[in-house]
Amino acid sequence: MVDQRSIRVALLYLLLLLLFESTFEQQVQQQRLSSGVEFTALFELRSSLGLRSRDWPRKVHPCSSWNGIRCENGSVIGINISGFRRTRVGKQNPQFAVNSLVNFTHLMSFNASRFMLPGSIPDWFGQRLSTLQVLDLRSCNVTGVLPSSMGNLTNLTSLYLSDNRLTGQIPSTLRQLLSLLVLDLSKNSLTGSIPSSFGSLRNLTSLDISSNSLRGSIPPGLGALSKLQTLNLSVNGLTSSIPSQLGDLDSLVDLDLSSNGLSGSVPQDLRKLRNLQRMVLGNNGLSGSLPVNLFPTPSQLHVVVLRNNRFIGNLPQVLWSIPGLNLLDISDNNFTGELPTALDNNAIAAVLDMSRNKFYGGLTTVLRRFSSINLSGNYFEGRVPDYMLDNASLTSNCLQNVSNQRTLIECVSFYTEKGLSFDNFGRPNATVPAAAESGNNNRRVIILAAVLGGAGLIVLLLLLLLLVLLCVRRRNTANHRGIGVEPVPTGGTPPSPGLAINFSSLGDLFTYQQLLQATGDFSDANLIKHGHSGDLFRGVLEDGLPVVIKRIDLQSIKKEAYLLELDFFSKVSHTRVVTLLGHCLEKEDEKLLVYKYMPNGDLSSSLYRKNNLEDDSLQSLDWITRLKIAIGVAEGLSFLHHECTPPLVHRDIQASSILLDDKFEVRLGSLSEVCAQESDGHQNRISRLLRLPQSSEQGSSGSSTALCSYDVYCFGKVLLGLVTGKLDMSASSGTQMKEWLEQTLPCISIYDKELVTKILDPSLLVDEDLLEEVWAMAIVARSCLNPKASRRPPMRYILKALENPLRVVREDNSSSARLRATSSRGSWNAALFGSWRQSLSDVTIIPAASTTKAEGGSSLKQPVIPEGSAIRAEGGSSFKHSGTTGSRGSAQKDGGDNSSSWRRYSKEIFPEPL
Numbered sequence: 058m059v060d061q062r063s064i065r066v067a068l069l070y071l072l073l074l075l076l077f078e079s080t081f082e083q084q085v086q087q088q089r090l091s092s093g094v095e096f097t098a099l100f101e102l103r104s105s106l107g108l109r110s111r112d113w114p115r116k117v118h119p120c121s122s123w124n125g126i127r128c129e130n131g132s133v134i135g136i137n138i139s140g141f142r143r144t145r146v147g148k149q150n151p152q153f154a155v156n157s158l159v160n161f162t163h164l165m166s167f168n169a170s171r172f173m174l175p176g177s178i179p180d181w182f183g184q185r186l187s188t189l190q191v192l193d194l195r196s197c198n199v200t201g202v203l204p205s206s207m208g209n210l211t212n213l214t215s216l217y218l219s220d221n222r223l224t225g226q227i228p229s230t231l232r233q234l235l236s237l238l239v240l241d242l243s244k245n246s247l248t249g250s251i252p253s254s255f256g257s258l259r260n261l262t263s264l265d266i267s268s269n270s271l272r273g274s275i276p277p278g279l280g281a282l283s284k285l286q287t288l289n290l291s292v293n294g295l296t297s298s299i300p301s302q303l304g305d306l307d308s309l310v311d312l313d314l315s316s317n318g319l320s321g322s323v324p325q326d327l328r329k330l331r332n333l334q335r336m337v338l339g340n341n342g343l344s345g346s347l348p349v350n351l352f353p354t355p356s357q358l359h360v361v362v363l364r365n366n367r368f369i370g371n372l373p374q375v376l377w378s379i380p381g382l383n384l385l386d387i388s389d390n391n392f393t394g395e396l397p398t399a400l401d402n403n404a405i406a407a408v409l410d411m412s413r414n415k416f417y418g419g420l421t422t423v424l425r426r427f428s429s430i431n432l433s434g435n436y437f438e439g440r441v442p443d444y445m446l447d448n449a450s451l452t453s454n455c456l457q458n459v460s461n462q463r464t465l466i467e468c469v470s471f472y473t474e475k476g477l478s479f480d481n482f483g484r485p486n487a488t489v490p491a492a493a494e495s496g497n498n499n500r501r502v503i504i505l506a507a508v509l510g511g512a513g514l515i516v517l518l519l520l521l522l523l524l525v526l527l528c529v530r531r532r533n534t535a536n537h538r539g540i541g542v543e544p545v546p547t548g549g550t551p552p553s554p555g556l557a558i559n560f561s562s563l564g565d566l567f568t569y570q571q572l573l574q575a576t577g578d579f580s581d582a583n584l585i586k587h588g589h590s591g592d593l594f595r596g597v598l599e600d601g602l603p604v605v606i607k608r609i610d611l612q613s614i615k616k617e618a619y620l621l622e623l624d625f626f627s628k629v630s631h632t633r634v635v636t637l638l639g640h641c642l643e644k645e646d647e648k649l650l651v652y653k654y655m656p657n658g659d660l661s662s663s664l665y666r667k668n669n670l671e672d673d674s675l676q677s678l679d680w681i682t683r684l685k686i687a688i689g690v691a692e693g694l695s696f697l698h699h700e701c702t703p704p705l706v707h708r709d710i711q712a713s714s715i716l717l718d719d720k721f722e723v724r725l726g727s728l729s730e731v732c733a734q735e736s737d738g739h740q741n742r743i744s745r746l747l748r749l750p751q752s753s754e755q756g757s758s759g760s761s762t763a764l765c766s767y768d769v770y771c772f773g774k775v776l777l778g779l780v781t782g783k784l785d786m787s788a789s790s791g792t793q794m795k796e797w798l799e800q801t802l803p804c805i806s807i808y809d810k811e812l813v814t815k816i817l818d819p820s821l822l823v824d825e826d827l828l829e830e831v832w833a834m835a836i837v838a839r840s841c842l843n844p845k846a847s848r849r850p851p852m853r854y855i856l857k858a859l860e861n862p863l864r865v866v867r868e869d870n871s872s873s874a875r876l877r878a879t880s881s882r883g884s885w886n887a888a889l890f891g892s893w894r895q896s897l898s899d900v901t902i903i904p905a906a907s908t909t910k911a912e913g914g915s916s917l918k919q920p921v922i923p924e925g926s927a928i929r930a931e932g933g934s935s936f937k938h939s940g941t942t943g944s945r946g947s948a949q950k951d952g953g954d955n956s957s958s959w960r961r962y963s964k965e966i967f968p969e970p971l
Contacts (some may be wrong), residue, residue: 089118089120089128089131090118090119090120090128090131090132090133091130091131091132092131092132094160095132095133095160095161096119097160098157098158098160098161099113099119099123099126099133099157100115101156101157102136102155102157102158105152105154105155105156105157106138106143106147106154106155106172107143107144107146107147107148107151108138108141108143108144108147109141109142109143109144112124112125112138112141113126119133120133124137124141125137125138125139125141125168127166129163130163132161132162132163133161133163133164134163134164134165134166135164135165135166135167135168136158136161136164136166136167136168137166137168138168138169138172139168139169139170139171139172139193140170140171140172140601141172143173151173151174151175152174152175152176153174153175153176153177153178153179153199154176155169155174156179158185158186159181159185159186161186162188163188164186164188164189165188165189165190165191165212166189166190166191166192166193167186167189167191167192167193168191168193169193169194169197170193170194170195170196170197170217170601171195171196171197171600171601172197173197173198174194174197174198174199175198175199175200176199176200176201177199177200177201177202178194178199178201178203178204178207179204180204180206181206182204182206182207182210183204183205183206183207183208183209183210184206184209186210187209187210187211187212188212189210189212189213190212190213190214190215190236191213191214191215192210192213192215192216192217192218193215193217194217194218194221195217195218195219195220195221195241195601196219196220196221196600196601196602197221198221198222199218199221199222199223200221200222200223200224200719201223201224201225202223202224202225202226203218203223203225203227203228203242203247204228205228205229205230206230207228207230207231207234208228208230208231208232208233208234209230209233210234211233211234211235211236212236213234213236213237214236214237214238214239215237215238215239216234216237216239216240216241217239217241218241218242218245219241219242219243219244219245219265220243220244220245220600220601220602221244221245222245222246222719223242223245223246223247224245224246224247224248225247225248225249226247226248226249226250227242227247227249227251227252227266227271228252229252229254231252231254231255231258232252232254232255232257232258234258235257235258235259235260236260237258237260237261238260238261238262238263239261239262239263240258240261240263240264240265240266241263241265242265242266242269243265243266243267243268243269243289244267244268244269245268245269246269246270247266247269247270247271248269248270248271248272249271249272249273250271250272250273250274251266251271251273251275251276251279251290251295252276253276253278254278255276255278255279255282256276256278256279256280256281256282257278257281258282259281259282259283259284260284261282261284261285262284262285262286262287262308263285263286263287264279264282264285264287264288264289265287265289266289266290266293267289267290267291267292267293267313268291268292268293269292269293270293270294271290271293271294271295272293272294272295272296273295273296273297274295274296274297274298274300275290275295275297275299275300275303275314275319276300277300277301277302278302279300279302279303279306280300280302280303280304280305280306281302281305282306283305283306283307283308284308285306285308285309286308286309286310286311287309287310287311288303288306288309288311288312288313289311289313290313290314290317291313291314291315291316291317291337292315292316292317293316293317294317294318295314295317295318295319296317296318296319296320297319297320297321298319298320298321298322298324299314299319299321299323299324299327299338299343300324301324301325301326301327302326303324303326303327303330304324304325304326304327304328304329304330305326305329306330307329307330307331307332308332309330309332309333310332310333310334310335310357311333311334311335312330312333312335312336312337313335313337314337314338314341315337315338315339315340315341315362316339316340316341317340317341318341318342319338319341319342319343320341320342320343320344321343321344321345322343322344322345322346323338323343323345323347323348323351324348325348325350325351327348327351328348328350328351328352328353329353330353331353331356331357332357333356333357333358334357334358334359334360334381335358335359335360336358336360336361336362337360337362338362338363338366339362339363339364339365339366339386340364340365340366341365341366342366342367343363343366343367343368344366344367344368344369345368345369345370346368346369346370346371347363347368347370347372347373348373349373350373351373352373352375352376352379354375355380356375356379356381357381358379358381358382359381359382359383359384360382360383360384361376361382361384361385361386361387362384362386363386363387363390364386364387364388364389364390364410365388365389365390366389366390367390367391368387368390368391368392369390369391369392369393370392370393370394371392371393371394372387372392372394374397377397377423382407383407383408384407384408385407385408385409385410385411385427386408386410387410387411387414388410388411388412388413388414388431389412389413389414390413390414391414391415392411392414392415392416393414393415393416393417394416394417395416395417395418395419396416396418396419396420396421396423396424397421397423398421398422398423407426407427407428407429408427408428408429409424409427409429409430409431410431411431411432411435412431412432412433412434412435412450413433413434413435414434414435415435415436415471416432416435416436416437417435417436417437417438417455417471417472417475417477418437418438418439419437419438419439419440420432420437420439420441420442420445420456422442422444424444424445425444428446429446429448430445430446430448430449430450431449431450432449432450432451432454433450433451433452433453433454434452434453434454435453435454436454436455436463436468436471436472437451437454437455437456438454438455438456438457438468438472438479438480439456439457439480439483440456440457440458440483441456441457441458441459455467455468455471455472455479455482456482457480457482457483458483462482465481465482468482469481558620558623558624558627559627559628560623560627560640562626562627563623563626563627563637563639563640564637564638564639564640564651565638565639565651566639566640566641567639567640567641567649567651568641568643569641569643569644569649571598571599571641572596572606572641572649572651574599575596575597575598575599575604575606576594576595576596576606579592579594579608583595583596585605585658586713588607588727589727589729590607590609590614590618590619590622590727590729590730591607591608591609591610591614591619591650591729592607592608592610593605593606593607593608594606594607594608595654596651602654603654604638604651604652604653604654605651605652605653605654605655606649606650606651606652607649607650607651607652608647608649609647609648609649609650610646610647611645611646611647611648612646618729618730619648619650619729621729621730621731621732622650622728622729622731623640623650625705625728625731626728629697629701629705631693631696633689633690633692633693633696633723633724633725634693634696634724634725634728635652635653635655635716635724635725635726635728636652636653636724637650637651637652637653638651638652638653639651652726653724655716655717655718655724656717656718656719657717657718657719657721658716658717659712659713659714659715659716659717659726660686660712660713660715660716660717660775660784661711661712661713661784661785663678663717663721664677664678664712664782664784665677665820677782677818677820677821678721679821679822680821680823680827680830680831682721683779684830684834684859684862685721685722686715686717686721686723686779687775687776687779687834687859688856688859688860689722689723690710690715690723690725690772690775691772691852691855691856691859692723692856693723693724693725694707694710694725694768694769694772694852695852695853695855695856697731697768698734698765698768698851698852698853699851699852699853703733703734704733704734704765705731705732705733705734706731706732706733706734706764706765706767706768707725707727707728707730707731707768707771708730708731708732708767708768709727709729709730709771710725710768710771710772710775711727711771711774711775712775712778712784712785713727714726714727715775734764734765764846765851765852766846766847766849767846768852769841769849769850769851769852769855770841770842770846770849772841772852772855773837773838773839773840773841773842773849774786774794774838774842776834776835776837776838776841777801777835777838777839777842779834780813780816780817780818780831780834780835780838781801781816781817781818782818782819782820782821783797798842801816802839802842804816805835805836805838805839807836807866810828810829810832810866813828813831813832813835814828816835817831826863829862829863829866829867830862830863832866833858833862833863833865833866834859834862836865836866837855837858837859837862837865840855841855
């Protein structure tokens with residue numbers, strides 16, 4: 058009996074074992090590829106992408122052991138290489154080499170995010186991968202245009218192409234992707250407009266096209282996307298108004314239209330967005346008052362950002378009582394009104410920024426709900442309550458017992474316009490003085506002003522007389538000046554100990570561990586160079602974004618340098634200045650600044666590059682690119698010199714501080730030396746007004762002042778380096794620089810174009826028209842290198858000359874031209890290199906037939922030059938303009954004193970060669 062039972066148990070166990078083995082064999086068979094073509098294609102993909110053996114080992118089956126490979130029914134249905142690293146050989150020449158994907162006929166998902174795939178998306182993507190449902194190419198360094206064939210991927214549910222270098226327009230064929238749920242094209246360089254046909258993507262839940270260069274208006278058709286939860290169109294160039302149809306987006310949770318050029322008022326239909334949690338409309342040109350019922354009740358809003366617009370009127374009362382609100386930023390508008398009284402809510406840990414508006418009245422208990430408060434730049438009055446936080450910003454108001462408030466006149470005027478009374482900062486006797494006493498005071502003020510004005514006039518005349526005497530003495534004792542080399546200015550404006558830096562405007566706050574990981578523990582392999590203000594390292598953040606990290610050791614570098622740079626970035630933003638992405642200041646003796654990565658490095662490393670890894674020959678930048686770079690630097694310096702108040706001096710313009718992005722657009726770096734121009738520039742203006750000469754050393758040599766003319770001088774060295782190919786000289790100084798200029802400048806003549814070919818970069822291939830541009834740039838460079846700082850042209854005129862270089866050297870032969878050879882007011886060159894205060898639009902014309910005989914008997918066509926300028930030929934004889942009968946240039950008498958003064962004036966503008 059026992060034996061039969063044992064036999065039965067054994068037979069049952071054997072049956073179960075056979076059943077299990079059969080099931081296991083079926084599962085293994087499903088995991089194995091049934092197609093040898095797909096098996097071979099996987100190994101081809103492994104080779105073309107340079108994947109490492111640790112991720113895709115050779116001696117095992119891909120479906121069972123390769124990371125990121127998903128198989129089903131004998132076919133590959135998913136490939137995920139996100140974050141993989143290439144082999145050492147694969148890193149040498151990475152490409153968008155994924156041709157093997159065409160062999161996976163059942164592929165549903167391809168994820169290569171954060172894996173470098175430089176190159177364009179091939180057209181066959183949309184023709185051969187019809188089964189694809191998910192395509193993720195985020196942060197892959199993809200370039201080129203988005204092919205229109207992508208519209209054939211009708212099974213796509215998710216398309217991620219953010220953080221690449223895509224260009225061109227968004228193809229309208231994407232409207233065919235009716236199954237699409239997520240479309241992310243953010244952080245690219247896409248142009249054109251948003252296709253109006255996007256309204257047909259009815260299943261879309263997320264649309265992100267932020268951080269591109271899109272133009273035009275927001276298509277009203279987007280209001281038909283009833284399932285849309287996220288709409289992000291920020292950081293573009295969109296114009297017109299917000300379409301009211303966006304109020305039909307019932308499911309919308311996140312709306313971001315910030316940093317565009319939107320105008321008009323906020324449509325009332327947005328009040329229907331009852332599921333909205335985040336509304337960001339900042340940095341536009343929106344105006345008018347907010348609709349009273351804009352924010353629904355109850356509201357789900359967590360974030361409301363309306364900063365930097367032109368809104369007016371009162372805030373809707375309901376905005377103060379939204380329980381879940383944790384960020385309210387309405388700064389830089391014209392909102393007005395008083396704060397409401399305490400509201401019944403339990404909201405905590407909220408941030409409030411209502412700075413630079415026109416709010417007034419007293420501070421109320423509604424402020425208790427906010428953990429960070431900025432009320433600066435308003436007209437609040439009264440005492441600061443005890444419950445106000447110590448870190449609250451209250452400057453530029455009308456509050457009592459608080460420093461840095463508005464003046465009494467400002468506060469009284471504001472409250473008087475409102476028909477309200479001002480508390481006079483809590484001081485007694487706030488009444489207006491009697492009329493009689495006021496009249497007596499006015500008389501005293503008038504008498505005192507007259508006396509002081511007369512004394513001031515006498516002092517001014519004495520100063521002018523002293524300047525004239527000093528000028529005459531300098532002229533009498535001055536020796537012949539050669540070509541000068543301007544030394545680097547020292548000092549500058551030191552940062553005050555209490556330098557107030559707005560760290561909230563300095564990008565993200567990184568941890569030291571994050572940046573340590575991004576740079577591989579600051580390994581030597583990632584070291585770019587040792588800079589004078591810190592070591593520069595390459596790095597890749599966790600999201601795949603390439604960056605440059607400056608490591609500042611405060612034991613060897615002055616603390617003021619990095620503080621000045623942070624202060625600069627907190628106040629200045631321009632497309633020609635390198636982008637600061639964030640910072641890490643948590644260590645006491647080491648500070649880290651994070652910048653946007655510039656793919657083409659700096660100008661000194663980009664002028665000449667190897668053709669490829671196997672060929673040691675060098676390829677230089679073409680002339681068009683060099684001129685583009687020169688214009689970009691001029692735009693950056695023109696912004697610093699003429700659009701900043703006070704003017705800012707870069708003080709470190711050289712090839713290594715000129716950074717270039719992937720399109721060779723200029724971004725100025727090395728900003729640790731930037732400082733404000735010193736006040737002795739007023740004396741320079743007086744000198745120029747009196748036409749007094751000024752030595753090249755003034756304001757630079759042995760002086761602590763920093764002048765914009767020093768930047769002009771350094772920029773001249775860069776221009777000369779672009780012409781000659783010797784950019785390394787832009788960082789030189791002293792004897793070496795002086796010798797180079799002595800050899801180079803004599804080959805730059807305003808009347809002989811061919812001379813410039815003697816110093817031209819041999820690698821440049823230029824035709825006749827381009828040679829004229831090279832000639833013009835060389836002339837501009839020489840004017841920048843004038844030994845006399847007062848004779849160097851301002852950057853705004855240099856920029857105009859570089860934008861149209863042929864106007865510097867060509868004549869206008871129009872029939873309406875009139876000979877005005879002695880009028881500096883009408884001369885392009887005079888306006889550019891001589892009297893900087895004259896108009897650029899009135900150009901002096903020298904007729905084409907006007908020639909002058911040199912000593913050797915040859916004819917020279919005369920270029921446009923300043924008033925009475927003497928042109929010195931190679932043989933050394935001087936030539937003066939002679940006009941036709943009746944012209945102003947024909948009235949000179951015997952070429953006496955006027956001739957010598959003209960000659961001297963010309964030499965100051967274009968110094969004669971040694």
